[in-house]
């Protein structure tokens with residue numbers, strides 16, 4: 001169902017002392033959508049995402065992820081999602097195959113499932129001959145692709161990607177996005193933060209956070225029309241210019 005909601009938030013807020021990092025955000029994400037979550041440094045993206053993943057309790061407001069409540073059902077949320085952070089969580093001292101097995105094991109997948117899916121994944125990533133090499137030997141772009149594949153290995157309904165493509169060239173980023181499209185085509189919802197505006201163009205819808213609030217949310221085409229901008233870069237700059245929070 002195109003309009004089935006997998007994330008809903010209502011006035012979701014997180015304060016640290018008297019500082020409001022996330023300020024009453026309300027939005028929905030639909031099942032199967034590629035949803036871009038943008039904002040300048042310090043806008044509150046990571047804080048918001050940590051609440052949605054069940055890693056941090058909100059101060060106030062409501063949110064439901066895959067039908068589960070972010071206050072009371074955090075363990076169920078964690079089992080329904082995949083997560084890839086900026087410092088992707090692969091073990092450098094384990095081989096590629098060992099990393100896959102380790103993460104799949106956490107989600108309680110059967111040996112048969114793990115074996116068959118590992119073979120498929122290694123084939124898709126063209127990593128068959130590298131399977132027994134340590135992850136540390138892989139170039140950054142390959143680590144990112146592997147980390148993404150591991151994050152969706154257990155076939156979650158939804159995957160959160162926090163700046164998944166930092167530090168690699170545009171061609172490698174484009175290859176990474178092919179993996180995102182493939183996952184989305186199987187019905188997995190993608191929630192992605194990025195600082196790259198070409199990537200914002202690849203999303204179905206994009207929200208832009210400014211100083212803890214969501215200032216804009218629409219498809220890239222509609223945002224460009226509304227802000228009379230030629231690119232998402234221009235839309236972003238128009239909004240980010242208003243930010244009172246400094247980058248660091």
Ligand SMILES: Nc1ncnc2c1ncn2[C@@H]1O[C@H](COP(=O)(O)OP(=O)(O)OP(=O)(O)O)[C@@H](O)[C@H]1O
Nearest residue numbers: 016019021039040041042043044045046047048245
């Ligand atoms: N545990 C914390 N205690 C106090 N302040 C915090 C804490 N975590 C985040 N903040 C503050 O909340 C604000 C939002 O931070 P957050 O990391 O969510 O932003 P972001 O949009 O993800 O930025 P970036 O793109 O740099 O990762 C920042 O001003 C940050 O300093």
